[in-house]
Amino acid sequence: MRRSLVTAAALLALAGSLGAGPGGADRPPLPDRLADTGGxxxxxxxxxxxxxxxxxxxxxxxxxxxxxxxxxxxxxxxxAGGLAEGATREQGTSTTPTGLYDLPYAFGIEDAPAGTTYPYREVTEDSWWCQDNDSRAYNRWVEPRPAHCRAAEAEHLVSYGTQYARALVIGFNYDRPVRGRGAGIFLHVNGRGATAGCVSVPADAMAEILAWVDPARAPHIAVGTSSGPTAITRY
Structure with a gap:
């Protein structure tokens, strides 16, 4: 009987030690495991x-x-193309760029959720996002669309009534845009399926995020995978 009790105790101790490993309850929260959180x-x-x-x-x-x-x-x-390292991503691949980015501002076709303090830009019939590599407005909101930004190489924001009901601009390739790297990467409301390179969430989650995010607290977004060269903990 005593031998059985000792064996049972040993098994419980082993289970506890396994639970305390990398996937255990005492694992630090994800932000503490990132190389940088944006400050x-x-x-x-x-x-x-x-x-x-x-x-x-x-x-x-x-x-x-x-x-x-x-x-x-x-x-x-x-x-729809999965995820790709942001520093080497290519435009037109439908991949979501990995990395750590700031969030320049929010926008939407619908009004900002109650309690929103983040800069929020209203989408109108004249609102476009320029993705034209030959335009000086590359990877920028333009209103109205200038002649040097071709309509075929730009998103007419109001045309995406579901996805752009509410959104946050992700600062990928934004401060000093590299032509061909990619433009118009947002955190937005879910559409029918995978995105063209953005990150999307259900509408209620997007509203909750916008009411929560505070410009005074310098929010950032980290995008990555669970492991490997594009692991989120690298950024």
């Missing part, structure tokens, strides 16, 4: 299992009292 006290993470994935999880975090805590989470969708 603010709010962070959104968008994590996919691997570069071939088109689905994953978006989680929003806040830092209070020196600790990161989860503020919310939702299922996410990524590009």
């Amino acid at each position: 603010g006290s709010q962070l959104i993470t968008a994590e996919a299992p691997d570069t071939g994935s088109t689905t994953g999880t978006v989680t929003w975090w806040e830092r209070r009292g020196g600790s990161w805590t989860e503020a919310g989470s939702a299922p996410a969708r990524f590009g």
Whole structure:
């Protein structure tokens, strides 16, 4: 009888030690495992299992009292082409760029959710996002669309009534745009399936994120995979 009790205790101890490993309950929250969080006290993470994935999880975090805590989470969708390293991504591949990015401003066809403090730009019939590599307005909102930004190489934002009901601009290739790298990468409301390179979440999650995100807390978004060269913890 005593031998059985000792064996049972040993098995319980082993199970406890396994639970305390990398996947255990005492594992630090994801922001603490990132190489960088952008220096603010709010962070959104968008994590996919691997570069071939088109689905994953978006989680929003806040830092209070020196600790990161989860503020919310939702299922996410990524590009139809999966994910690709942001520094070498190519335009037209329908891949979501991995990396750590700021969030310049929000926009939408619908009004901003109640409580929104983030800069929020209203979409009108004249609102376009220029993706024309030959235009000096490359990877910029233009209103109205200038002649040097061809309509065939731009998104007429109001035409995406579901996806751009509400959105956040992701600062990928934004400050100093590299032609051919990609333009118009957003966190927006889900459409019918995988995206053309953006990150998307359900409409209620997008509304919650916009009401939560605070410009005074310098929010960023980290996009990556669970492991490998594009692991979210590298950024």
